Amino acid sequence: MAKTSKISPFAPAALAELPPIPGVRLAVAEAGIKYSGRTDVLLTLFPEGTEAGGVLTRSKTASAPVDWCRAQLQHGEARALVVNSGNANAFTGWRGREAVQATAKFAADAAECTPEQVFIASTGVIGEPLEASKFEAVMAKMAAEAAENRWTEAARAIMTTDTFPKLATQRAHIGGVPVTINGIAKGSGMIAPDMATMLSFIVTDAPIEGRALTKLCRQHTVPTFNSVTVDSDTSTSDTLLIFATGGAAARGARRILDPDDPDAAAFSAALLHLMHDLSMQVVKDGEGISKLMTVHVEGAESDAAARRIGLAIGNSPLVKTAIAGEDANWGRIVMAVGKSGEAANRDRLSIWFGDIQVASEGLRHPDYSEAAASEYMKRGEIEIRADVGTGGTGRATVWASDLTHEYIAINADYRS
């Protein structure tokens, strides 16, 4: 655990208050996985008929729980979710697989379902065997105590180096019937696209088929979790799961099978909004963050190219340190555009800090004022805009944290 405990300057003034979703009960416990004196395990119980979708890390060294979830997403039936912090159960080989199977069994016993209906996620140190027996000791008690109003405690239990719990909620309508979407997330280091957040769990009472949920997740992950970056490092454990209890069907909501169903449009928009909200909370809690960069790229060959250029800017250690140092060193943005590998026309490249144009048509803007740019850099939120001048209409926005002494302090000795 980090030795530092400085809270992000972008921590919300008040946490979102998540309404209960009927039949979704949560419980947390201190299993003593790694931390002492704090909760480190979350059990969520879902009503019968709950369907699951999601997206998982593309890492070639994915964790044992990621393998497990990938398999269970094939059928998409969910009755329980177990999440622990402090140990990622990643690169733990056969022991990791056994730990996951044991955890699923303990949770299935407590939730009265099959092990395959249990979804599992773990976050923390990589390569350390996880003792699943620690879950056995707390599982029955958690299931007995689980309640619908424990969302904030749930978000706290899954934190690692996070400095604040991440919660969001949205309301939408499906064919006139109101539905709720609640989400929690964790993650502040080892954050980069594919997916950006380490863990995020979303629950709704909307009746939506598992495969449709996965399609919606995939689509909405691009401009949200895959457009934020802290340190360019991608986790072995990145997991975004969405659970739909279908409870709203009893109130007349029609079951959605196709994500493009017009009746699902409002739900899809609300889900996108919620995923944006959660992903912004993740980057705003980026390890050691002192400033938030919003990078708008336009004039690229495609939206995907624009996003890659935005990530090259947002991931550049030299851009990140300049932002941290309140230095209007826009030449480093030129460098980052140039190294991205995507098409850019140097002699048509224009760059802005907020409304201040610093470069136009391939060189410093004639009206450039170092004083004005330097004054702008003192802000907490820095907007960078780059028109890369290919004549294309590709555009994207990327959000990134800066690179500070605090990041080094947090990460130079994370394990001890």
Place this chain on the structure above:
Amino acid sequence: MAKTSKISPFAPAALAELPPIPGVRLAVAEAGIKYSGRTDVLLTLFPEGTEAGGVLTRSKTASAPVDWCRAQLQHGEARALVVNSGNANAFTGWRGREAVQATAKFAADAAECTPEQVFIASTGVIGEPLEASKFEAVMAKMAAEAAENRWTEAARAIMTTDTFPKLATQRAHIGGVPVTINGIAKGSGMIAPDMATMLSFIVTDAPIEGRALTKLCRQHTVPTFNSVTVDSDTSTSDTLLIFATGGAAARGARRILDPDDPDAAAFSAALLHLMHDLSMQVVKDGEGISKLMTVHVEGAESDAAARRIGLAIGNSPLVKTAIAGEDANWGRIVMAVGKSGEAANRDRLSIWFGDIQVASEGLRHPDYSEAAASEYMKRGEIEIRADVGTGGTGRATVWASDLTHEYIAINADYRS
């Protein structure tokens, strides 16, 4: 310029002493480009008949001098080289092109050659117009004073945040005739493959055709300058030029037209050795370096895949901070292998720190000792070995610096 002046712990105890190469005369001056109280411009004069080859940055926002050199490499005739530090003349549009043309004219007048026979390189701040008139004021005096024994002063004049000048020399034989290869380099930040060093200049008296020089450079750049990394950022100005005076022809050396000519084998080997030497000096002077990482990757699908995995490890902020913190956090190496995008078999992955095997067959090694690994991490030079288990024979070695508070201090306010 950096506010810090801590010298790299890997600075050589003594600088290499470069022998004169007949007809190659060097001079330095204080042109007052940006710094005061130090030299910032280098003029090198070559004898008639000198041929040039080289490789230049693949950045889409390359500097004006890079454009100029790319054009002049088409004919490959060289009579002068002008290098300045303090201003990169990058992203300076038409003003940058005019500054390069003016510089070439001033140097051509002083060297009594055509402007097209002048090669130019600039390093320093991006986006700031370069006043070429400052070169005019010093050029004639430099040409008059130029001498064959000024290699160390030359290496010093091109430094920016470097903490030591970088020099290397090699001897080889072409058909029994001894030849000399001298090289200098600069670069300690904005260092990443394509090319790794910002600037390096190599001079030999061997008689080798320009295009053959370029082919040799391209080939040898892969395991040298393109296998070292400091911060994953690629410069707009990366330039490696090699000049062959052909002076050894008078002593009987045959002119080399084909890099695969058996007579060129010893020269090629010596050039590779010299480029390795210079590129190691560059990474050993990586901004804020406290430890040097040598990353060996094997068992990859190809050498190129192995190199990309090695760079994913060497560029990972989380690996770099762990090394800086003397933390044997090998799980982050697992993460970096997983995110590289190259094939890897998680369940066959093995990792070593030096001779200490920390992971084998997809999990922590049975004999793993945290105490032994932690003791190893106290060393200044850390060897990491990863067998990524694809069954392929691809292998590569990558060298990287760590990520320290000093890097942040140097880069958070570079321009002021």
